[in-house]
Amino acid sequence: MQLSDRTCLHCLRPLSAICFDKRGKVYTKCYGCGARTFAPSGECLRGLALLTDFASKIAAEMDHDPKYARENARKFAAFIEELRSVAAPPPVVSAQDLANATAPGERVA
Numbered sequence: 001m002q003l004s005d006r007t008c009l010h011c012l013r014p015l016s017a018i019c020f021d022k023r024g025k026v027y028t029k030c031y032g033c034g035a036r037t038f039a040p041s042g043e044c045l046r047g048l049a050l051l052t053d054f055a056s057k058i059a060a061e062m063d064h065d066p067k068y069a070r071e072n073a074r075k076f077a078a079f080i081e082e083l084r085s086v087a088a089p090p091p092v093v094s095a096q097d098l099a100n101a102t103a104p105g106e107r108v109a
């Protein structure tokens with residue numbers, strides 16, 4: 001059983017589903033970016049419940065406002081640079097990943 005068409009909190013695409021494993025534990029999976037996030041307790045579900053609507057609004061605003069999209073793309077690039085500055089080995093983020101970050105509303109084929 002799953003609840004589909006949720007906005008992914010990782011890539012902001014509407015391709016995420018809330019699922020249950022064999023033991024009834026909640027996890028999300030995204031068909032856009034491949035992220036899987038497990039919620040080991042009910043406390044973990046608060047952000048999932050409240051932030052998916054917020055993430056959806058951010059993605060919609062980025063689709064309609066190029067300035068807002070560029071601003072968020074710069075924040076994303078700065079975040080990746082921050083990760084690179086502290087990680088060893090560096091995180092694997094390709095130029096294509098960065099390009100995709102500017103279009104969260106696009107559906108992945």
Ligand SMILES: [Zn+2]
Nearest residue numbers: 008011030033
């Ligand atoms: Zn995703």
